[in-house]
Amino acid sequence: QVQLQESGPGLVKPSQTLSLTCTVSGGSISSGGYYWTWIRQHPGKGLEWIGYIYYSGSADYNPSLKSRVTLSVDTSKNQFSLKLTSVTAADTAVYYCAREPAPWGQGTLVTVSS
Amino acid sequence: EIVLTQSPGTLSLSPGERATLSCRASQSVRFNFLAWYQQTPGQAPRLLIYGASSRATGIPDRFSGSGSGTDFTLTISRLEPEDFAVYYCQQYGSSPRTFGQGTKVESK
Numbered sequence: 001q002v003q004l005q006e007s008g009p010g011l012v013k014p015s016q017t018l019s020l021t022c023t024v025s026g027g028s029i030s031s032g033g034y035y036w037t038w039i040r041q042h043p044g045k046g047l048e049w050i051g052y053i054y055y056s057g058s059a060d061y062n063p064s065l066k067s068r069v070t071l072s073v074d075t076s077k078n079q080f081s082l083k084l085t086s087v088t089a090a091d092t093a094v095y096y097c098a099r100e101p102a103p104w105g106q107g108t109l110v111t112v113s114s
Numbered sequence: 115e116i117v118l119t120q121s122p123g124t125l126s127l128s129p130g131e132r133a134t135l136s137c138r139a140s141q142s143v144r145f146n147f148l149a150w151y152q153q154t155p156g157q158a159p160r161l162l163i164y165g166a167s168s169r170a171t172g173i174p175d176r177f178s179g180s181g182s183g184t185d186f187t188l189t190i191s192r193l194e195p196e197d198f199a200v201y202y203c204q205q206y207g208s209s210p211r212t213f214g215q216g217t218k219v220e221s222k
Contacts, residue, residue: 037211047151047159047202049211060209063115100206101149102161102170 002027004097004105012091012112018084022097022105023077030055030075035100038071038082040093041107048093052100053080087112116141116205120214126222133190135217137203142183144207150179150188153216154199162201163188193219 008020022036029036035052042048051061053071061069065084073080084091092112098104117140127133137148146166151159161170163179166186176191190197198221203214 035206046215047204047213049204049213052211062210096158100211101164101204104158104161107158 002099002103004099004103006095006097006105006108008108008110010109010111012087012110013114014088014112015086018082018087018091018110018112020082020095020097020108020110021079022081023079024099025078027099028075029073029078029080036073036080037098037100039096039098039104041096042090042093050082050084050095089113115210116143116208116212118203118205118212118214120201120203120217122217123215124218124220126220127193128222129193129195131193133188133193133197133219135188135190135201135219137181137186137188137214139184139186139205143186143205146182147205147207148179148181148186149204149206150177151202151204152197152199153202154196159202190219195221 003025005023012018037052038050040048053059053073059071068085070083094107094109096104096107119138121136148166150163153159162177167179178189180187200216200218202216
């Protein structure tokens, strides 16, 4: 079955760029039919949708983050990625990747701190 | 943007009781693309229901989803100890996707 795994730095300095990659196994991103998604969860809070990308590269973003977010996909590596620029402490969260609506990765905590 | 409002915020019940969770949308959810997730501490959300009423693979039949348009319900027919958790609804019929704020089901 399809599994997803997030990877990337767990600590990012303020004003820098947060970069995460999601590796998909057990299925191909390029087979189509699914939106590949990033969601985050601030500590002790609810879920926030960041955006999705299709295998073709077309993407859509949460308007509240749109100016700082870029999603990309690498079908040759069966991966998709998130870049969030100009981070602040408010971007500290657990970041999940998912194939909409499931499955989800286990999540990775990213802390923004100097 | 579709705003999803979940109620109640917290539900205090005993094992064996029935739980009824509500998710109300500010506008109609396209194609009834409404999902329910369960989250326990330290874990990723687990999909329970998709398309408003279809149970995800491996989900016990005590979980059921119903509703259409703007009003959706998740019912847990008889609570098991492992069902005490936070439940979220999400609409994925239009962008931006949105989540409800969650309902916590706690043991009385």
